[in-house]
Amino acid sequence: MARLTHAQALILLLSASMWAVSMASRQHGFNNTGWSYNNGWSYKRPPCPKNSTSDTPSKIVVGGSQNWTFGVNYANWALKNGPFYFNDTLVFKYDPPSDTNIHPHSVYLLPDLWSFLKCDLRRAKLVASETQGGGDGFEFVLNSWQPHYFACGGGAGFHCNNGTMKFFVMPMFRRRRY
Numbered sequence: 210m211a212r213l214t215h216a217q218a219l220i221l222l223l224s225a226s227m228w229a230v231s232m233a234s235r236q237h238g239f240n241n242t243g244w245s246y247n248n249g250w251s252y253k254r255p256p257c258p259k260n261s262t263s264d265t266p267s268k269i270v271v272g273g274s275q276n277w278t279f280g281v282n283y284a285n286w287a288l289k290n291g292p293f294y295f296n297d298t299l300v301f302k303y304d305p306p307s308d309t310n311i312h313p314h315s316v317y318l319l320p321d322l323w324s325f326l327k328c329d330l331r332r333a334k335l336v337a338s339e340t341q342g343g344g345d346g347f348e349f350v351l352n353s354w355q356p357h358y359f360a361c362g363g364g365a366g367f368h369c370n371n372g373t374m375k376f377f378v379m380p381m382f383r384r385r386r387y
């Protein structure tokens with residue numbers, strides 16, 4: 210896959226958030242046409258969550274069956290599996306450090322869009338250490354109304370940059386049951 214320029218990445222991000230907003234406001238009132246961005250990637254509309262009109266928060270394993278690992282495109286994953294709602298829980302599952310795992314995963318929150326695009330971890334906040342992804346995984350509750358720029362700290366930015374271990378989430382307001 211071609212590397213994105215920063216401008217392309219920015220457009221992708223903005224499209225993603227506009228998409229999320231339109232998903233939230235239109236809910237499931239349109240059919241499964243899908244659409245593609247001009248860089249050739251295409252995204253299918255995700256299936257309707259089974260309880261989309263319920264006010265019960267969901268628990269979502271980041272990466273699905275692939276967990277939190279090098280080389281999965283998490284921006285793509287987030288587009289396909291979102292939108293995510295306030296109070297939803299993101300679960301990060303990854304193996305602890307070992308002899309064969311010399312650049313272990315972790316979870317950071319980056320402070321802004323620019324550091325997210327650059328995978329600049331200097332002002333990042335550690336939310337889950339290298340050992341916290343074991344067992345049932347590390348749980349992060351989306352309980353603040355702000356963009357969340359998640360990134361892996363593995364290899365001092367290498368996992369984020371080259372391993373595409375980063376994604377963006379803006380929690381949505383959950384529609385109440387009528």
Ligand SMILES: *[C@@H]1O[C@H](CO)[C@@H](O)[C@H](O)[C@H]1NC(C)=O
Nearest residue numbers: 237238239240241242243244
């Ligand atoms: C979407 O739904 C409309 C109305 O139900 C229908 O006319 C149209 O063919 C559908 N489009 C696709 C791609 O299914």
Ligand SMILES: *[C@@H]1O[C@H](CO)[C@@H](O)[C@H](O)[C@H]1NC(C)=O
Nearest residue numbers: 258259260261263264265267
């Ligand atoms: C959907 O919500 C209902 C009632 O709140 C619950 O019984 C059911 O297990 C939920 N289904 C899923 C797939 O979460």
Ligand SMILES: *[C@@H]1O[C@H](CO)[C@@H](O)[C@H](O)[C@H]1NC(C)=O
Nearest residue numbers: 274275276302303344345346
């Ligand atoms: C994901 O994590 C679960 C443990 O929660 C594990 O059973 C499963 O094998 C992992 N998947 C991969 C692809 O490593």
Ligand SMILES: *[C@@H]1O[C@H](CO)[C@@H](O)[C@H](O)[C@H]1NC(C)=O
Nearest residue numbers: 264266295296297352382383
């Ligand atoms: C989120 O969860 C907290 C704690 O369970 C609860 O007090 C709060 O009302 C919830 N907020 C929304 C918007 O669901």
Ligand SMILES: *[C@@H]1O[C@H](CO)[C@@H](O)[C@H](O)[C@H]1NC(C)=O
Nearest residue numbers: 212213366367368370371372
């Ligand atoms: C990682 O990404 C950087 C920036 O695009 C690139 O210069 C470097 O060659 C990549 N390293 C590997 C091992 O792919």
Ligand SMILES: [Cu+2]
Nearest residue numbers: 314361363368
């Ligand atoms: Cu990693």
